Amino acid sequence: MAIPFHKELVIGGYLLKQKLLGRKRYPLVLMLEPLFRCNLACVGCGKIDYPDAILDRRMSAQECWDAAEECGAPMVAIPGGEPLIHREIGEIVRGLVARKKFVSLCTNALLLEKKLHLFEPSPYLFFSVHLDGLKEHHDKAVSQPGTFDRALKAIKAARAKGFTVNVNATIFDNHPAEEIAKFLDLTAELGVGVSMSPGYAYERAPDQEHFLNRTNTKNLFRKVFELGKGKKWNFMHSGLFLDFLAGNQSFECTPWGMPARNIFGWQKPCYLLGEGYTKTFKELMETTDWDSYGTGKYEKCADCMAHCGYEPTAATASLNNPLKAAWVALRGIRTSGPMAPEIDLSNQRPAQYIFTEQVQKTLSEIRRDEAAAAAAKHQPQPQASTAA
Numbered sequence: 001m002a003i004p005f006h007k008e009l010v011i012g013g014y015l016l017k018q019k020l021l022g023r024k025r026y027p028l029v030l031m032l033e034p035l036f037r038c039n040l041a042c043v044g045c046g047k048i049d050y051p052d053a054i055l056d057r058r059m060s061a062q063e064c065w066d067a068a069e070e071c072g073a074p075m076v077a078i079p080g081g082e083p084l085i086h087r088e089i090g091e092i093v094r095g096l097v098a099r100k101k102f103v104s105l106c107t108n109a110l111l112l113e114k115k116l117h118l119f120e121p122s123p124y125l126f127f128s129v130h131l132d133g134l135k136e137h138h139d140k141a142v143s144q145p146g147t148f149d150r151a152l153k154a155i156k157a158a159r160a161k162g163f164t165v166n167v168n169a170t171i172f173d174n175h176p177a178e179e180i181a182k183f184l185d186l187t188a189e190l191g192v193g194v195s196m197s198p199g200y201a202y203e204r205a206p207d208q209e210h211f212l213n214r215t216n217t218k219n220l221f222r223k224v225f226e227l228g229k230g231k232k233w234n235f236m237h238s239g240l241f242l243d244f245l246a247g248n249q250s251f252e253c254t255p256w257g258m259p260a261r262n263i264f265g266w267q268k269p270c271y272l273l274g275e276g277y278t279k280t281f282k283e284l285m286e287t288t289d290w291d292s293y294g295t296g297k298y299e300k301c302a303d304c305m306a307h308c309g310y311e312p313t314a315a316t317a318s319l320n321n322p323l324k325a326a327w328v329a330l331r332g333i334r335t336s337g338p339m340a341p342e343i344d345l346s347n348q349r350p351a352q353y354i355f356t357e358q359v360q361k362t363l364s365e366i367r368r369d370e371a372a373a374a375a376a377k378h379q380p381q382p383q384a385s386t387a388a
């Protein structure tokens, strides 16, 4: 129990400090995507639909460390793509741990067992293994048979070597509550923590049919939590975020709470939505029109209840209202009765589409850099001096 307590203490202290300093906007978790290349092609993924020239790009270890220092968040989550494909991933994680960042390395675990030697167990390092449900459901969600068994084997191998392992599940519309409950039973048997988020309706995901809307999300989570009464599922979420998933809290999104840095730069406004990029974190915070994002404000945010937008809201609500948080912790998640009022969508601004423009811009930069490198290679080399 010592490890999570240490983490909670550090993060609680960080939140308190931001509050005492009167900061209105501050990051909680840096979402660091050092590459977009992946060894899977999940149907609900909105991260890998790029041309090869972009999928081949990597953030260097130094760029990753600079991003963590620039942002200052106490936690760094490394999703992707598949971070274990990055040749410098061991070095990147070592450098972040040395900076006393809590690192959550998100992986589909296909390479985990083979690459465990790159890492050392530490109270600052967590593997977060992508598991979207029990065997049949998971293998279908990631479009590759056998991945569930490999992930399970890797989880056991990592735990045997002393690493802390959690699993993260993305929940879609076709997932029955009873099966999700059985999956959560399995995580408890394995002794791992679990985080869950309704899948964000990525505009580029191959499967557009199974994203949950907000009403379905709340009804589904109510059923799951009802089935979980009396069980010891170990959620890696605040009680108020779970209460929000069950429709008992009217939260607005906090898009700056989990800022994203990737090969394009700092992503506006959040990890899920790429609506433009800045060179620095400061520029991201100062130039993003934050008030124009969130459910009720922007069409692309209409159905979002994802942890990256709402967990920071729940963390702030717990800090501002500890009695409410304690009440939810004591009473458990309410799974019946009226839901909190839903946000009105009638005034949301229409979606804008910049994906193609961003891809073209980055491809031009890549071609320009390659041309400059080729030209430099063919420049005549200066003659070596023969003077003694």
Ligand code: SF4
Pocket: 038, 039, 040, 041, 042, 044, 045, 046, 047, 048, 080, 081, 082, 108, 130, 142
């Ligand atoms: S493992 Fe993750 S990054 Fe890779 S395709 Fe699946 S969802 Fe996308």
Ligand code: SF4
Pocket: 253, 254, 255, 269, 270, 271, 272, 273, 293, 294, 295, 300, 301, 304, 305, 306, 308, 309, 310
């Ligand atoms: S609601 Fe918030 S977290 Fe969700 S997509 Fe919109 S800005 Fe991002």
